[in-house]
Amino acid sequence: MAKIALPPLPYAYNALEPWIDEQTMHLHHDKHHQTYLDNLLKAITGTEFENVTPEKLLGDLGTVPEKIRGVVRNHGGGFVNHALFWEVMGPKAGGAPAGDLAKAIDGAFGSFDSFKEKFSAAAAGQFGSGWAWLVVKGDGSLAVYNLPNQDSPLSSGDTPVLGLDVWEHAYYLKYQNRRAEYIGNWWNVVNWAKVAELYKAAKK
């Protein structure tokens, strides 16, 4: 059996209140995230891929046999994307990045405000389910884009350092159809220290 476990939330379920409610965090982490992991494990257990990390599988989907490629892409992607999502949020967070990350954002997008605008537009403009991403590209530059479903930036050779889940399961209980309000409030829980750490690691 592949040894992959669901990472616990790195804070309490109610820690992101009032921006993200406790009930949503329970369902999102304990049910949705768990299901992605369960389905990934079902697909890879007993195959030569059971000890390959999901990140590696997503980074080289072409090597995954066609009969399990869709599950790896969707559920492996769901597992990896959500693991990142919990990490890049936190209580007493928000504000703006500092240091090298702040400089890189200013350099790539003009200013932090322009970056926020571009990222928010990517999140709002994702038709149906998907994510907005801030990624580090192979040449070390930053980029923002959206991807449908649970597609991972890793599958395009990019390293995600910030992701925003805009599947309805991420916000519907509290915000119903008001995705823009969810996106606007979500900036209050972004853990920029963690994003800076991921940026530093990706630049290496």
Ligand SMILES: [Fe+2]
């Ligand atoms: Fe989600």
